Amino acid sequence: MKVAGFTFIRNAVKNDYPIVEAITSILPLCNEFVVALGKSEDATDQLINSINSPKIRIINTEWDNSLKEGGRAFAIETDKAFSAISPDVDWAFYIQGDECVHEKYLPLIRKEMEDNLDDKNIEGLLFKYIHFYGSYDHYCESRRWYRREIRIIRNDKNIHSYRDAQGFRWNDRKINVKLIDAYIYHYGWVKPPKGLVRKGLNFNQFYYPDAVVDENVIENTYEFDYGNADRLLAFKGTHPAVMQNRVKAMNWQLNIDLKNSRKRMTFRRKVLQKIEDITGWRIGEYKNYKIVK
Numbered sequence: 001m002k003v004a005g006f007t008f009i010r011n012a013v014k015n016d017y018p019i020v021e022a023i024t025s026i027l028p029l030c031n032e033f034v035v036a037l038g039k040s041e042d043a044t045d046q047l048i049n050s051i052n053s054p055k056i057r058i059i060n061t062e063w064d065n066s067l068k069e070g071g072r073a074f075a076i077e078t079d080k081a082f083s084a085i086s087p088d089v090d091w092a093f094y095i096q097g098d099e100c101v102h103e104k105y106l107p108l109i110r111k112e113m114e115d116n117l118d119d120k121n122i123e124g125l126l127f128k129y130i131h132f133y134g135s136y137d138h139y140c141e142s143r144r145w146y147r148r149e150i151r152i153i154r155n156d157k158n159i160h161s162y163r164d165a166q167g168f169r170w171n172d173r174k175i176n177v178k179l180i181d182a183y184i185y186h187y188g189w190v191k192p193p194k195g196l197v198r199k200g201l202n203f204n205q206f207y208y209p210d211a212v213v214d215e216n217v218i219e220n221t222y223e224f225d226y227g228n229a230d231r232l233l234a235f236k237g238t239h240p241a242v243m244q245n246r247v248k249a250m251n252w253q254l255n256i257d258l259k260n261s262r263k264r265m266t267f268r269r270k271v272l273q274k275i276e277d278i279t280g281w282r283i284g285e286y287k288n289y290k291i292v293k
Helices: 019-029 044-049 072-083 103-115 193-204 215-219 241-249 267-279
Strands: 003-009 032-038 056-061 091-094 124-133 138-140 148-154 159-162 167-170 176-189 232-234
Touching (some): 003 019, 003 072, 019 032, 019 044, 019 103, 019 241, 032 044, 032 072, 072 091, 072 159, 103 124, 103 176, 148 167, 148 176
Parallel strands (some): 003 032, 003 091, 032 056, 124 176
Antiparallel strands (some): 091 148, 138 232, 159 167
16 A cells, blocks of 8 residues: 655745644655645745655645635645655545644554555545644634545545645545544644734635735734634643644733633524534534545
8 A cells, every 4th residue: 555645835934834743744654745835935945855754755836826716726736736646656645734643543544544445435534623723722613614524535636626625526526435533633723813813814815816915914913803713622632743842832822711712602503513512413514525434
């Protein structure tokens, strides 16, 4: 069995993406790793090269700045990396620049790839998610945030990144997946308040054609509205080994009353969340996949 990792990245230093941690968290499972490196305004290339692994292959790309709606640019860059994977690879492991896998899950993930290698009905493996929010000590639970997504796919070029690169499709249909008992740790919303303001403005560029990043807005904004979380919970587990230096270096306080974090939820969302808490069923959940095993 041959496994390739793949990702895309641009301006990782400027936007403080843990891309090194993302790559190295799954590198032990990979025979090769393709990075689609967008033309950057910082030293992202040096950051990737600092990993110093013979498994890593960089392809330099140019982002299409005309694609400023729906996050389409992210999917195109993802496909560039996927297309560059060697043809003899069996499974392709996708990781985004703000995600990590805890080392405790690596043996299970390898076993799932081995066990399902010959089952052609399984086109991908579906992971569970923990969305850290505001700090490394808290995570978000909300119906507005996805709780599962595909991160391992077969090396079949009929598969492509879908919409804003959250998931994948086989041509135009949902791919058949197995849900595995492993988590992706998502750190995209773990930043100091100004960093979260910058992230929001930067992301808007790729979803709304008229959006601009105004540095004055960033510098003059001292608070971030954490209301998007719906519900914040204390994290009692451990972070991946590759993230430990970042966790120790956290130098800001998250001033949120966890008991009152649900105040902004509408009555409808509170009821639906309660049903999910009791039954595990998320009514009306968007699923960009078909669980078959």
